[in-house]
Amino acid sequence: MGDISNKIQKFIEIFIDNKGYVKVLEGLKNTLTIAIWGLIIGIIIGTLIATVRVIPKYKRLPRILNTICRFYVGLFRGTPMVVQLLVFYYVLLPLMNAHMTGVKVAMLVFGLNSGAYISEIMRSGIMSVDSGQMEGGRAVGLSFATTMRMIVIPQAVKNILPTLGNEFISLIKETSVVSFVGATDLYVAFNYIGSNSYEFMIPYLVMAFIYIFLVLLISIGIKIMERSLRKSDRRH
């Protein structure tokens, strides 16, 4: 017992007296900015790719674009996030003679990566709307784009939004790899506290709790969103 209270005391000492909390707050801030910007960039890229992938492929241009997009998705889904970060930071940046902070690189790579996943989320969301809805719109003379906009996409959003929340959760959790490119995230912050106090048990425990807390918060948000969507499903 005395051992553990000793450890807690050491943790508090570093956390408060040695300004460890500054580092933790910075890590938390970076974790959130990387995840949020990753999601925003991902949604933009994902929307573009999903658009290319659902339009009919009678002509040559859509077919070429479609092939490019499939290649993109295959590339980013086929390699681990860490590898993408490392390649971007240690291979592409030096090759282009550019300098970027680790946090910015992480934001960009997370965006590019989640763009690939989000495009698939959106595509499957659109595909899961009954094909009869599209036919019903086309049969009265609306164009493909108009039918998509007025009939199919409003229904697809109900399938997409909850899954998008899950993507955000996994982005938050995956930020724990950005220390590979020298950015301070929650892991780096608590590692700093740990190595200063020669005591890792409590810092890592607190870190785990912070992650769980964040994820729980988002899950509750998703649940509320899902409920309100379902309410609109059965309006009488």
Added chain:
Amino acid sequence: MIDVINLEKHFGDNEVLKGINITIDKGDIMVVIGPSGSGKSTFLRCLNCMEDPTGGQIIFNGVDIADPKVDINIHRRHMGMVFQHFNLYNNKTVIQNIMLAPVYVRCQDLKKAKRHNFFLPITNLFRKEKQDKIDITTSKSEIVKEAKEQALELLNRIGLEDKADVYPSTLSGGQKQRVAIVRSLAMNPDVILFDEPTSALDPEMVGEVLDLMKELANEGMTMIVVTHEMGFAREVANKVVFIDDGQILEEATPEEFFSNPKNPRLKDFLSKVL
């Protein structure tokens, strides 16, 4: 009104339609029957290019709509279609379902006319024959108001005016199909295509849908109906067509068709279903 000339359709190596020739005149009620897999639904879906024909022509009001260069959306506005599974828009209320296309199309035309008038002073500079302004007699709110009145009238006709503001998921199958029929009516089409309109309905609801279709037929609407309802074919149609194996094997008046079938496969088919 519709001339189908040597219509062909194949999915990969699978030839579904092998050269169909038929003429549909204004006011015709044509019923298409045939065993399942014979290509009758594909034939109907080719008529408004829901499936792109792979050969032949479909002359509708003087235009070959099977030509990929033709803007099919404009022609589909004059060609209603009713589906087996209703295909009402799930995210719209009943009245919105009916109003959506008419309002959108008319607003689109209005926008085009406004744009035309706006740029007219500039574009006329480059024209030898000057164009006139298009008279704009309507506004967006008026279009919506008119469409709403029309939609309510149509709902009134099928006795569902109290369901105007509910979502399709709360309607019964028969009600859905009747709404789908008046939705296609809202565009004032020249012809309506029915793709097995009663096949997905409970038996007790088939009657109400067939009654509405009979009403339309009596009003002189041109209809092409793919169905298994032999009673409807006998009673309402003025032309019955038997399709098997992607070809029209018999085309006759209903009396002739049912009492004196000539083709041996039709005889066989009728002996099974009647």
